[in-house]
Every structure is written in structure tokens, then in C-alpha cells.
Amino acid sequence: MDEKKQLRRSMKKQLENLSFPLYEDYSYKIAEKLFKDKNWLEAKSIGITISKPPEVDTLQIIRKAWEQGKQIAIPKCNPETRKLVFRTFTRFSQLEMVYSGLYEPVVSLTEEVNADALDLLIVPGLAFTKSGFRLGFGGGYYDRYLGEHKKQTVSLAFSQQVVAQLPVEPHDLPVSKIITEAEVIECER
Template sequence: MEEKKQLRISMKSNLEKLSFPLYEDLSYRIAGQLFKDEDWLEAKSIGITISRAPEVDTLQIIRKAWELGKQVAIPKCNPRTRELVFRTFTRFSELEMVYSGLYEPIVSMTKEVTSDDLDLLIVPGLAFTRKGFRLGFGGGYYDRYLGENKAQTISLAFTQQLVAKLPVESHDLPVSKIITEEEVIVCEC
């Protein structure tokens, strides 16, 4: 656990050094790679988070999904059970700020989307290996959700988020692909 904690601190610190213009440029390039990916093109419904810096910007991705007529669902976290529930998302006015400055769907304005109803899940993280393992933000929400998910999984990452190895535990599940500004990595899952 201590190794993961130190890696989180180090990666956050490195990412926070990205200038705003570079952050936007890299995020735009990653989105461009995603928009050409077969899993994106085929997906009718997408699960994705509302990003906040220094995560890869997802707002442009959400807008593009809407333009293409894709259903977008965003997660609502339950801090007591540490579980995620995805909910429909059709307008930015359906968001509210919750703990830690995160934006989540307003329950009264959105509907639950089951994991079976998602074709593609964009999985956030701080660090990634080429085998698809990821270091999350420490809550374990996605680790639990990935166990019940059947959708294709993609993580978006800046190249500097790729690491040679991560401490992997038995409950850690890899994503299928990682898309950076330079490449699409099909993971050896």
C-alpha cells in the first residue's frame, strides 16, 4: 500500500507540472486517437468520468459522443460502499459538485445505466503498464466495477503516465487498451 501511495503522490506531482497549453494539446491529440479507434466507432453507449486536471480532458470527448448520437453515462460514487453507479448524462446542467471537487450526475435528473448497457468504458487512472494494469486514485471504485463489467475498456493517458511496473493485487483487472497522444496500446490481458 505504501508503494502505491508514493507512486500516486509522485505521478500527481509530475502531471501538475504540465503547462495548460501542453495539457490541452496532449488531451486533444489523445481524443483524436480515440475518435479513430474501432471500439469508439462501434460503441453506442459510453461510460466516462467528468475529468479534472491533471487527468486527460474528457469534456471534449463527451461533446463528441453527443454529436455522434452516443449515449453517455457518468459515474455516481457511493462513498459508504465504494461502489459506482453509472447514470445517463445529456447536459452539463445535470451535474453537481460533490466531495473532493468531483462533478457527478444529479440523481433526480438522470437515470441509472446498468453495466450491461455500456458498450465502452473509459477507465481513469494515474499510472498504467503496457499490460493494462492501472493505478487509480485510491478509492477502489473502478476495481470493483470492472469485475462486473462486460464493456470494452480503454484508459486515456499521457505518455508520461506509462510505467514499467505497478504493484498488482489479485483484485486488479487490466483494461483492454491504453490510448496516449502517441500510440494505441492493445494490452496483453
């Protein structure tokens, strides 16, 4: 566990050094690759987070999905049960700030979406291997949720977030694909 904490700290520090112009440029390039991806093109419903720097910007991706008539669902975390659910999301006024400065859906304004109703799940993380394993932010929410979600999974990352290896535990589930500003990685299984 200490190794994961150190890796999280190290990656956050690296990402904080990414200048705003590069952050915007790389986020745009990643989004453009995603919009051409078969999984995106075929998906009618997409699960995605509301990003905050230094994560790849997802706001432009959400807007594009709405323009294309795709249903968007965003995560709501329950810290007591350590569970994640996705809820419908049709406008930014349905958000509220919760712990750690994260934005989540207002429950009274949104509806829960079953895991099997999401055609594509865009999974966040701090670091990734080319085989699709990821280092999350430490809550374990996505590790648990990935066990329920059986459809396509994609992670969006800056090239520097793709590393040679990560500590992998038995409960860790890999994503199918990683999209960076430089490449699309079909994860080895």
C-alpha cells in the first residue's frame, strides 16, 4: 500500500508540472482520438467523470456527447458503503460540490443508471500500464464498479501517465483501452 501512496504522490507532482497550454492541447488531442474511436461511435450511453485538473479535461467530451445525442451518466460516490453509482446527467446545473472539491450529480435532479445500461465507461486514474491496469485515486470505487460493468472500458491519460509497471492486486481489473495524446493503446489481455 505504501508503494501505491508514493506512486500517487509522484504522479500528481508530475502532472502538476504540466503547463496549462500543454494540458489544454493534450486534452483536446485525446478527445479528438476518442471521438474517432469505434467504442465512442457505437456507444449510445457513456459513463464519465467530471474531471478536475490534472485529469484529462472531460467537460469538452461531455458537451460533444450531448451534441451527438448520447446519454451521459456521471458517478456518485457513497463514502459510507464505498460504492459508486452512475446517474443521468443532462446539464451542468445538476452538479454539486462534494468532498475533495469533486463535482457529483444532485440526487434529486438525476436518476440512477444500471451498470449494464452504459455502453462505454470512461475510467479515471493516475497511472496506467499498457496491459490496462490502473492506479486510481485511492478510494477503490472504480475497482468495485468494474466488476459490475461488462461492456467497453476506456481510460484517458497523458503519455506520462503510462508507466512500465504498477503494483497489481488480485481485485484489480484492467481497462480495455487507453487513449493518450500520442497513441491509442489496445490493452494486452
